[in-house]
Amino acid sequence: MAGPFCCMLLGDMGADVIKVETPGVGDQTRKSMGFRLKGADSGGFLALNRNKRSVEIDLKNPAGLEAFYALVKDADVLVENNRPGVAARLKIDYATLRAINPRLVYASISGFGQTGPWAKRPGLDLIAQAMTGVMSVMGHPDQAPVKASVPIADLGAGLFAAYGILSAVIGRDLTGEGQFIDASLFETAMGLSVWESAEYWGTGEVPVPIGSANRMSAPYQAVRASDRYFVIGAANPKLWAALCGVVDRADLLEDPRFTDNVLRIRNREVLIVELEREFARRTAAEWVDALLAAGVPAAPIYNYAEALSSEQAVARNMVLKIQHPVEGETKALGFPVKLSGTPQQVRHPAPLLGQHTDEILGEIGMSPQAIDALRQAGAFGSVRVDTAAAT
The missing domain is CATH 3.30.1540.10 (formyl-coa transferase, domain 3)
Structure with a gap:
């Protein structure tokens, strides 16, 4: 969730977000959750992917890599959400892409960060909550461990990454160069443990679950x-x-x-x-x-x-209605921060897989013949997306 959530936030603020997906497969959240709507994509995917456009690119295919590098050449930001080492194996790591575009702000979001003895471990929200102490203080004393049902490590990592990206974009205005951003679920969950760490260091006692109570005041x-x-x-x-x-x-x-x-x-x-x-x-x-x-x-x-139906949620527009090309009218959470001068807008519903491949490549200067040649070489998989119908 971390990478998609981060990029949705940036898209809500006006960024042109291009979602690069594996041909024929796409983002795994397209198939997640225990329910389906009318189409092939899950409600969870729709919730995390508004204001994005989708291209299918096979990064393991030389022609696909050529198309990806063409996208990177004038991109402002790249966000990847893989385990450390995957980007290098795919030849899309920061060192490689920086040589193509020195102004690129490159954000990696992983379970434990790019360094340290746990860097290569699989990282999930559950794992981060377990290994940062968060689960140890959830629930009530003498009960089985529980986690925060809202995935705070996943979503929080997306928030912290967006904060780092925007800081780096401002820095690039001063230096002319991009930089590498290393965000993790582990450091997010630990970074949010403000009261618990203060209690431990201040008293020497390990914090324990206290139900719905607060560590700093009572009642x-x-x-x-x-x-x-x-x-x-x-x-x-x-x-x-x-x-x-x-x-x-x-x-x-x-x-x-x-x-x-x-x-x-x-x-x-x-x-x-x-x-x-x-x-x-x-x-x-x-x-x-x-x-x-x-x-x-x-x-x-x-x-x-x-x-969701409360008068405050209604007054603050926290439930949006979005038209989707397959699902029709869908509901989504509203924008949690309001900007007076440049208010956020829903410009795109969550995209169909590969919906904008030809459109986006055309925007960066590729001719229809060049796109077809890349397709014949296997850059985008074997099935051409009918973008006109999808749009």
Whole structure:
């Protein structure tokens, strides 16, 4: 997911993203997930590949490599998401491509980075969460290990790579030269472990799972009302006092176990017992309304059906409708950052495999005869894509 997510973000911001895919096979996420829509591509592929165009190129074929080098010659950025060593074997590594285009910003995203004793290990989001400590603090004490269901290492690596790419593009404006960017799932998951590393270095104690609670303040977690759970975040003395007022427990302010944040964290379990005794008197919705009225952060816990249809998601355009040449109207997540002067747009739906091969090669100056010659040499596989019909 990391490379496709990174390039989708760049495409959303206006980059012309060309997705280079293996002829007849394509990105493996075209076949992922346990459900299909109308066409051959999965919902997961559609979710990660808007604002891209697809070309089929066989990088193991000399003619295919020739076509790829032609694309690289005037490209601004290349992103590859393979295990270290694969790009060199394919002759598309940074050293090779830099000789063709010194201005190229080349980003490699891998499981563990390009160096170190674990560099050649297979890298998945699950593996990164396991080997960075993230899984060790997920869930509740004395339960089986769990991972963050949202793939934070995969998607976070895509975010960090995009951040590195944009920084390098700015740097190229000053130096005239591109550079190599080395991003990894491992360093992403570790880099996001801000509170956990601070706790370990500050106390010498290894962090443990604490459920929905927070390591830096209490109460700051899910609590149970008469009908369901909801969340509260009384993260400073003012909010703590307001919370005690809402639940009519002024005595908690004087309780020696809870007089400051350090003590409330230390005595979190008994504190939540005291609060849930009061919360059991009313519904979650009633408590959320009362707490918000008092200025205390509180919220219901939504499932995805509720979250995606919420008035805030609607107001912030977080559900987009995109027309796809096979699927028809599809839904996609909206842009998570809004730009006032150059707002993001959906210019392309997720592409069909090889949909834009002839179109893109024509744009870089290849004649139809030259493209056909490369095709006859096996550069793009054996099947010609009907781009007019696909478009």
